[in-house]
Amino acid sequence: MSELIDSESPTPDRLLHTGAEHPVDPEDLVMARGRDLTPERIERAKQQLEEYGAAAVERVLP
8 A cells, every 4th residue: 555645744753763773874864854855855964974974863853
C-alpha cells in the first residue's frame, strides 16, 4: 500500500532514524527537518554532516 506524505506535515517517525542503527546520511537529515528531498537540500545536508558529523541530526531532533 502506498502512502502519500503531505509536504506540510512532519516526516512520519517510521521514516526517520537517529543513526543508532546505521550512520546518518544526507537524506535522513533533510527528512528529519520534514522537508522534501531536493539536490540543493541534500548537498547542504552533506556539508553539515561533514562539519558536525552524526551530531548534525541532534541539532534538528532533540
